Amino acid sequence: MSEHHGPATGIQRWLYATNHKDIGTMYLWFSFAMFFLGGSFAMVIRAELFQPGLQLVEPAFFNQMTTMHGLIMVFGAVMPAFVGLANWMVPLMIGAPDMALPRMNNLSFWILPFAFAMLVSTFFMEGGAPAFGWTFYAPLSTTYAPPSVTFFIFAVHLLGASSIMGSINIIVTVMNLRAPGMTYMKLPLFVWTWVITAFLLIAAMPVLAGAVTMMLTDIHFGTSFFSAAGGGDPVMFQHIFWFFGHPEVYIIILPAFGVVSEIIPTFSRKRLFGYSSMVYATASIAFLSFIVWAHHMYTTGMPLAGELFFMYATMLIAVPTGVKVFNWIATMFGGALTFETPMLFCIAFVFLFTLGGLTGVMLSLAPVDFAYHDSYFVVAHFHYTMVAGAIFSMSAAVYYWLPKWSGKMYNETMGKVHFWVAFIGFNLTFFPQHFVGLAGMPRRIPDYALQFADFNMMSSIGAFIYGFAQLLFLYNVVQTIRKGKVNTDEKTWEGAEGLEWTVPSPAPFHTFSTPPTVK
Amino acid sequence: MYLSTNQLKKRRFPAAALALSTLSTGAIADPSSRWQTNLSPGVTELGQEVFDLHMLVVWICVAISVAVFGVLLYVLINHTKASGRTPATFHESTVVELMWTIVPALILIAIAVPATNTLIKLYDSSDSDVDILVTGYQWKWKYEYLSKDGGETFSFLSILSTPADQFEIGATAEKGENYLLEVDEPLVIPVNKKVRFLVTSADVLHAWWVPALSVKRDAVPGYINDAWTIPQKEGIYRGQCAELCGKDHGFMPIVVKVVSEKEYEEWVASKLSSSKADLTEKSLDELVASGEALYNKNCSGCHAVNGTGIPGVFPALKGSSIALGDVNAHIDVVVNGAPGTAMSAYGAQIKPDELAAIITYERNAWGNNTGDAVQASDIVNFNQ
Numbered sequence: 001m002s003e004h005h006g007p008a009t010g011i012q013r014w015l016y017a018t019n020h021k022d023i024g025t026m027y028l029w030f031s032f033a034m035f036f037l038g039g040s041f042a043m044v045i046r047a048e049l050f051q052p053g054l055q056l057v058e059p060a061f062f063n064q065m066t067t068m069h070g071l072i073m074v075f076g077a078v079m080p081a082f083v084g085l086a087n088w089m090v091p092l093m094i095g096a097p098d099m100a101l102p103r104m105n106n107l108s109f110w111i112l113p114f115a116f117a118m119l120v121s122t123f124f125m126e127g128g129a130p131a132f133g134w135t136f137y138a139p140l141s142t143t144y145a146p147p148s149v150t151f152f153i154f155a156v157h158l159l160g161a162s163s164i165m166g167s168i169n170i171i172v173t174v175m176n177l178r179a180p181g182m183t184y185m186k187l188p189l190f191v192w193t194w195v196i197t198a199f200l201l202i203a204a205m206p207v208l209a210g211a212v213t214m215m216l217t218d219i220h221f222g223t224s225f226f227s228a229a230g231g232g233d234p235v236m237f238q239h240i241f242w243f244f245g246h247p248e249v250y251i252i253i254l255p256a257f258g259v260v261s262e263i264i265p266t267f268s269r270k271r272l273f274g275y276s277s278m279v280y281a282t283a284s285i286a287f288l289s290f291i292v293w294a295h296h297m298y299t300t301g302m303p304l305a306g307e308l309f310f311m312y313a314t315m316l317i318a319v320p321t322g323v324k325v326f327n328w329i330a331t332m333f334g335g336a337l338t339f340e341t342p343m344l345f346c347i348a349f350v351f352l353f354t355l356g357g358l359t360g361v362m363l364s365l366a367p368v369d370f371a372y373h374d375s376y377f378v379v380a381h382f383h384y385t386m387v388a389g390a391i392f393s394m395s396a397a398v399y400y401w402l403p404k405w406s407g408k409m410y411n412e413t414m415g416k417v418h419f420w421v422a423f424i425g426f427n428l429t430f431f432p433q434h435f436v437g438l439a440g441m442p443r444r445i446p447d448y449a450l451q452f453a454d455f456n457m458m459s460s461i462g463a464f465i466y467g468f469a470q471l472l473f474l475y476n477v478v479q480t481i482r483k484g485k486v487n488t489d490e491k492t493w494e495g496a497e498g499l500e501w502t503v504p505s506p507a508p509f510h511t512f513s514t515p516p517t518v519k
Numbered sequence: 520m521y522l523s524t525n526q527l528k529k530r531r532f533p534a535a536a537l538a539l540s541t542l543s544t545g546a547i548a549d550p551s552s553r554w555q556t557n558l559s560p561g562v563t564e565l566g567q568e569v570f571d572l573h574m575l576v577v578w579i580c581v582a583i584s585v586a587v588f589g590v591l592l593y594v595l596i597n598h599t600k601a602s603g604r605t606p607a608t609f610h611e612s613t614v615v616e617l618m619w620t621i622v623p624a625l626i627l628i629a630i631a632v633p634a635t636n637t638l639i640k641l642y643d644s645s646d647s648d649v650d651i652l653v654t655g656y657q658w659k660w661k662y663e664y665l666s667k668d669g670g671e672t673f674s675f676l677s678i679l680s681t682p683a684d685q686f687e688i689g690a691t692a693e694k695g696e697n698y699l700l701e702v703d704e705p706l707v708i709p710v711n712k713k714v715r716f717l718v719t720s721a722d723v724l725h726a727w728w729v730p731a732l733s734v735k736r737d738a739v740p741g742y743i744n745d746a747w748t749i750p751q752k753e754g755i756y757r758g759q760c761a762e763l764c765g766k767d768h769g770f771m772p773i774v775v776k777v778v779s780e781k782e783y784e785e786w787v788a789s790k791l792s793s794s795k796a797d798l799t800e801k802s803l804d805e806l807v808a809s810g811e812a813l814y815n816k817n818c819s820g821c822h823a824v825n826g827t828g829i830p831g832v833f834p835a836l837k838g839s840s841i842a843l844g845d846v847n848a849h850i851d852v853v854v855n856g857a858p859g860t861a862m863s864a865y866g867a868q869i870k871p872d873e874l875a876a877i878i879t880y881e882r883n884a885w886g887n888n889t890g891d892a893v894q895a896s897d898i899v900n901f902n903q
Contacts, residue, residue, distance in 0.1 A: 052698065054688045060766045060829065127831030133763045139740065140723040140765060144657075144861045146832055228741020229858065234724060235739055269600070271610040299726060299761075300737045301744035304642045308635060315627045319620060326619045329591050334607030336600040347595065354587060358580040365630065367637040368573045370735050371558055374726060374761040439555035440730045442761045445769030447686055449700050449757075451553045 006509050015110075018102035019509060020087045023109050025405070027084025028398075030112060032474070034076030035391075037120070039467055041069035046429075046463035049456050054447055062446035063131035064123070070134025071152075074252065075159050076116055078390045082255040083108075083166045085397055086194045088405065090170060092500035092507065093188045095179025095516045100172040108165035115158035122148035133444060135245065138226035138237040142218045149219065153212040160205040167198035179499070181518035185279070188498055189272065192279050193258030196286045197251050203290070204247040211240045235300050242293035250289040252386060254282060256393035257324060260346045262498070263400050264328050267343035268335030269495035274327040281320035281327075288317050298369045307366045314364035318357065325354050340493075341415030345396035348423055349388060356384030359434070374444075377437025383430045395422070395473060402477065403492040407506030408484030414476050422469035428462025559730060562752040562777070566733035568637050576630060583626075644747040647715035649708060655718075655725030655738035655760065657861060658767035658820055661868055662706050664787065665717075673787075673794040676868060677702045678816055679770050686770075700757040703816070705774035708750065709783035715747045721863050723765060729758035729773055737762055750777040765861075766829075767820050796870040796895055803879065803892040810880025813873050818881075821861065826885040833861065837885040846882075846891055850901050853878055871898035 007013045007022065017023050044065045048056050057065065087105065091098055099105050122129040127146030130136065141149060174187070174195050187195075214225040214237075224230020226237045265272045272278065294302060294310040302310075328350050337343070359381040363369050372378060395418075403409050432455035437443075441452045448456065491501040499518070503511045560570035598604060652663040652674075663674035680703045684692040695701070708714045718727050720738035728735040732748040750756075758773040778786065801809075815824055822828050826837035836842045841849050853874060856864035865874060872895035882889040 052694060053686050053690055056688070058688070059769060060832070063763070063766065063768070125831070127829075131765070137724055137763070140763065143859055144723050144765060228739075232741075234741065268598075269606040270608070273610050274612075274616055275610070277611075277616050299735050300739065301742060304639065307638060307642075311634065311638070312631060315631060316624075318627060319624050322623045323616070323620055325587065327616075329587065329594065330615070331610075332594045333590070333598065334609065335594075335598050336604045336606040337595065337598055338600045347591075350591065351588065354584070358584065361627075361630075362573070362576050362580065365572065365576065365634045367569055367634055367641050368576070370641065371569055371573065371730065371733070373735060374728075435556040438558045440559075440758070442728070442759050442769075444763045445759070447699060447769050450694060450696075450698050451555065454553050 016106070017109075018098075018106055020091050020099045020102070020105065021405075021507060021509065023099075023102075023105050024084045024087030024089075026109055027080050027087055027112075030109075031077050031079075031081035031084060032477075034072050034080065034116065036470070036474075038069050038072035038077050039470060041065045041072065042463060043467050045069060046460040048446055049448070050460040051457060052448060052450055052453050057446070059446045060128065060131060063133075063444070064129040066444055067130045067133050067136075068119075068123075071119065071130070072116070073386075074134060074248070075156075076112075078252050078386070078394070079163065080112060081394050082194075082197075082252075082390075083163075085190075085255065085259070085394070085401075086166075086170055089401065089500060090173060090191055090194060091177070092404075092503065092511060093191050093498055094174060094177060094182055095499050095512050095518065096173060096177035097510065097512050097515075099169050100177055101169045104165050105169055108162045108169065111158050111162040111165075115155045115162065118151050118158070119155040122146075122151050125151070135241060136215075137241070138215060138218070138234050142215050142226055145219070150216065153216050156212045157209055160209045163201050163205050167201040170194055170198045171202075179512070179515040179518050185276065186518060188258075189261035189275070189278055189282075190255070190258035193254040193261075193282050196282050197254045200247045200251050200254070200286055200289065204244045204251065207240060208244040208248075211237065211244065214240075235297070238297050238300060239294065242296045243290070245296065246293040247286075247289045249382075249385070250285055252390050254286070256349070256390045257282065259393040259397045259400075260328060260349050263342050263346045263396055264331050264350075265497065266400075266493050266495045267338050267340060267346075268332045269337075270331060270335035271497075272327070273330035273333075274323070277323055278327055281323045284320040285317060288313060288320070292317065295364060295366075295369070298366045299373050311364060311366045315361065318361050318364075321357050325350060325357070340399075341410070341412065341419055342396040342400035344416065344419045345392045345399070348419070349392045349396065352384055352388030352392070352426070356381055356388060359384065372437065374442055375437040376433045376441045376443055379443050380430050380433035380437060383433075387426060387430070392422075395419075398473075398477065400493075401500075402480055403487045403489075404500060404503075404505050404507055406481050406484065407487055408480050409487040409492075410476055410480040410484055414472070414479070418469055418472040418476055421472060422466060425462050425464075425466030425469050429459050429466055430462070432456075432458045432462075561731040561733050562750050562754070562756070563731075563733045563748050564751070565637075565640060565748070566731070568640070569733055572633055572637055575633065579626065579630065644715050644745045646713060647747060648712040649714045651706070651708070651714065651716055652743075653716050653718045653727050653738065655720040655722075655727065655764065655771075656863060656868065657722050657765050658760075658771040659817075660706075660727070660771065660773060661721075664790075671791055673790045675704055675790070675794075676817070677704050677706065677774070679703075679772055697757065699770065700759070700772045700774070702772055702774045705755070705776045707776045707778060707783060707786050708748075709780045710750055710753050710777050712780070713747055713749050715745055718744045718746060721867075722861065724762045725760050725764045725771070726762035727758075727773060728761040729756055729775055731756040731758075732775060734758075735761055750775075753777050753779060794870075796899075797872045798895045798899065800894055800896075801876075801892070803883070803890070806876045806879035806892055806894075807883050809873075810876035810878070811884070813869075813877050814880050814884075817865070817869060818877065826881070826887075836881050837887065839887075842881050842887050843889060846878075846893060846897075847901065849878055849882065850874075850893065850898060854898065854901060866898075866902060871895045871902075874898050 125148040130152045132141040217223040218225050224232035226232050226234050292314045295314040436452045436455045558573050560567045650665040654661040659676050659678040661676050666672050680701045681699050684690050685694050718736040718738045720740045725738040734746045734748050736744045736746040756775045760771045821833035822836050828835040854866035856862050875893045875895045875898050878893045882891045
């Protein structure tokens, strides 16, 4: 270890960072900041929907809020959070000294602040920010878009480049830098889910880049890819978008599956049940994610045969997803459970994600989807999978690994308070949205008929509670780092397994300079 | 648990219907109730079938949840460290893993069969009695009654009729019963007839959605999608645009009035006779007066009531070179639209006498004092 130097000092440490831990830390803080930005847009949305009538914002601005909330949460909060987690944990879990491509790692992070600065700057442009939904369906996002759409397109290009570089790095690292004896079928499940996610990203992001490039030429160079008047096809936009978009939702959720598969065994004091079926289930979900995209488009007028194909393929996803849920419960079954904050978030994940999965089966049925489509039922469904899925697992991951990252232990009581406030706030926000959706409330509207008033008010109150819970989260993290009880145990948790628990806490700047041997 | 779902499936209609009756006649007798928590079967046979399928899947999901969460809860209560257990060491079981792969797959197949049958029915729009072309515009609907035998057709626009003083920021007026779900002129269709909707759009995507009629179809520019309904009960049914279509997406409702066949035929006859344009010459004052109301109804969504538009998105008309410049250029933009922008071709939407009033108003309001009076005949001549 003696030949290695420590980190550079001051701003240079971060600007020129090539260390996976520093870059991981920057990703995590960046995504945390974006989480609060996207969350504040959600607060504006819920405040406007608190009661019928327009009170706070004009409809045009409301649409900017829904659009930017989706874009920031998906591309700015959740994806970079899991990339940050991968940066920190993948080398530690496979016994590698660092990521395989450290300079590219630096670039893939530093693209992000510029991309989001460009995206957020659209608020200050004439005509305002993108207001066409995070799915940016043409021609609302082309012919009818505000001029700022061009900046949105370049921001998406940058995000795609960043994601692809990050993915290549993860794949190369796992393929080449595994410690001796760390065979593929011994990889921690978090590493497996990230490798599969990285392949999804490499396949899906260029398709997104293609979609926005066609938009760019439609807007500025007189092409008509998506304009019916010029012989183009607006429905083709949706096919291309969702060929990216559906894998994208698995890009978000697979690393979350990985996190949960690490944490549940620890606090059950029992090995993960069905390891190999977990790996195969993840791979199956990834494969299926590429052949189900048009279930987002049942009402676009696809031919019957197309509807049937996409309906059957989509229903199939329930099988490997069910396997995962059953495996997690079987892992807990017969264990000796304790309920520290990370475990609470993971149990809530299993419970709430399953609810989101069941509404997913309902939505997969084309004839009934004609009733659900574009209603608040869909909003409830995907927040049960995305928030209770990705965000809850990310919260679990932070509490679980923070002692390793910082060498400090969080306050368990405060962690539990955060969990319960988040759990109650989340369900109060999104459960009533199933009801208003079934009763006929369309999504993405700034004002609604009087019959939806009560459930919307409930939903808004829940959202404010959930928003407050995130302030507790921030407080907990900051307090732990500043004043937390010092925790130098290599193995923070009694039941924890894995190479990351063999290095000191806090993890030193360089780890595994000499590879460990895995038996 | 799987046994009970299978039983449920075999007796699905009675079981689901029973479940439905407790749900829908109990707490939520009135479908527009503020505590409605479920889909409504609506007033069509297809809607009832979709509803039954929905309830079947809901109950299967409930059964699965009870089983899965039951085990989870049991584990959380009993298999804890606090209870002094030593953790078990098993971590795989081929039999169990195969079971929970195969059983869910079988349940899915059992759901797929009725779903396929219903979808096939939903797609069968053949043998319609009435055909209506539904065109979405930012932010209104146009309904054109097509003729089966090449006879006369007629069309009209249907626009939100809730006054702005009920919803705009700082609004003080009390909100009406059908707040945001009311239009100036509803679609009228006959009861117990197969009505086919040909749905398209003139600008961005919209979606025509009336839950009670079990119809939701995307309106896509350049495409004509079809959907159908056979309403079995007279009444007024309300819906909304379901696809984000810009600023006023939340303000383009749909109202459908289902009437007896006799009433429908009388209504068609009166529409046919009143859809002719009034080509008589009008004074400037008359044109401006009627133009103001028409402008506020059709144009103010983008160009604003005071003609200032929305900077960067929709151009102002107050002091604009078009409203102050050559009359024919102004007529051209209104009649033919401005390709590549959000300005659509109003020649196809609004009658010539009304267009004339709107253009006259635009040229004489907000300080645009051109003094030009555009007559209906000017529009007709321009089109020729």
